[in-house]
Amino acid sequence: MSAQTKEQLSTSESLLADIAIKAQLADYSPVKGCMVIRPYGYAIWERIKSILDQMIKDTGHENCYFPMLVPESFLQKEAEHVEGFAPECAVVTHAGGKELTEKYVLRPTSETIINHMFAKWIESYRDLPMKLNQWANVVRWEMRTRLFMRTSEFLWQEGHTCHSTWDEAQEETLTMLGVYKTLLQDYLAVPVESGKKTESEKFAGAESTYTVEALMRDGKALQAGTSHNLSQNFAKAFGTQFTNENNQLEFAYQTSWGVSTRLIGAVVMGHHDDVGLMLPPEIAPYQVVIIPILKKNKDNSEILEASKVIEQELHALGIRTKLDNRETISQGIKFNEYEQKGVPLRLVVGARDLEQGMLELHRRDTQSKHKEIARKGIAELVAGWLKQIQTDIYNRALEFRAGHTTTVTNLEELAAALDKPGGFARCMWNGDIKLEKILKDKHKATIRCMPDETKLDSSKDPCVLSGKVSGDNTEILIARAY
């Protein structure tokens, strides 16, 4: 059964699946739309998780855990929320050999159950702000799934906060958007456009949604993280109230925000070449792989010993290192394996070079081999190179995006831009939702966001739809998306 599944996938033309499976990040599970995250893929997730977890704590949040099962009735309390999520919920109807009187939903997100508890825990303005986060799995029964980008079950972090004023909630929303931007750009080396979503694209139940949008190498945009200002919507639905300084009962102002294992998809589709995956050093499970050139049936102890010493030197500088001293596998196979896995640097330790105090270093991002690297001071050299690679990979992605962003002033130019370079089309918009319908029907595209970093001039650049110039027009980014 699973054999068939694998077979189908390898035949498929999905570059994403091809890279992810070859790099041993994940594999398909027996359950439709679900994936098994393999150790190498999970190690990347753990890197991302530990980096982000620290940032979440540094911004004053506490981790907690809410249960996976949510009473079905909870979902229905917030009108827009039910409408948005009900179709994709998996529901538990039986337990303990009996049909349940109240069905349980496998959480698609936790606003409802968390608000149920917020309502209980919050009484006074003195209890605010309450800033929680949880690392969890969620289930969304999507009609079409894609490895990492959209799986029926995925891992994520969801932050949920309560505040006493709208302004404070708004500030929180933008703070976390900034955290995501930093995570993506400084660690995953994925440049993002941050901005607000349009009404039709916002989270079901939110007042407004902010997003970080990345551009993948196939020209598609990816919503890499979202931060929502929920205002009082859920508080009203769940009775999350507090008494303010004036002894008046008020509904709490809330936010929620999340990023998921989709981030791994962003890395895969954001950084790869013909060989396979290319990992930014910051999130690579191991940043350097040491491969000793071993001879079968000969005494390799000297080479192995030298390799171990080098490994220790790298460890001492905090460099994540893997020494592959398997004697049963040729180095050619190893070279290939680690290239597919995207390990940033490969250090080759051979008898010949070692005699001359030299090593061979190979950069994954440029696929360049550097012989005659001095053995002495190797750890410092490697540390420097890793920093350089991190920067170079980011710049490579940034360059790609620049080459795939086109400013357009009318629908013809827009249509052309979405096809020819692909990627983002930047333009002004008068807010008429007709545009979104045209995009969807004719171009399979959407408005990704109204970017924070604007490049156009509302006093000169016309609306892409009406052709009119107006100070009321908004700048937008359009793209086909995952």
Added chain:
RNA sequence: CGGGGUGUGGCUCAGCUUGGUAGAGCGCUUCGCUUGGGACGAAGAGGUCGUAGGUUCAAAUCCUGCCACCCCGACCA
């Protein structure tokens, strides 16, 4: 749910038109020989051909139903 496609050793597939009881390459195991970019040779292990039924002396092959998965679309982090 609509359109298209696929189910045969671990993987990729051939065989099916013209039924005769299953093959190749890769991978795996052992031995030999090699070893600074996916070596080579020899021997070997491994499949109730997605599933249920039908036709037939005989079904991977023909017929019918069912199931699963993949791709495209509607939906979405």
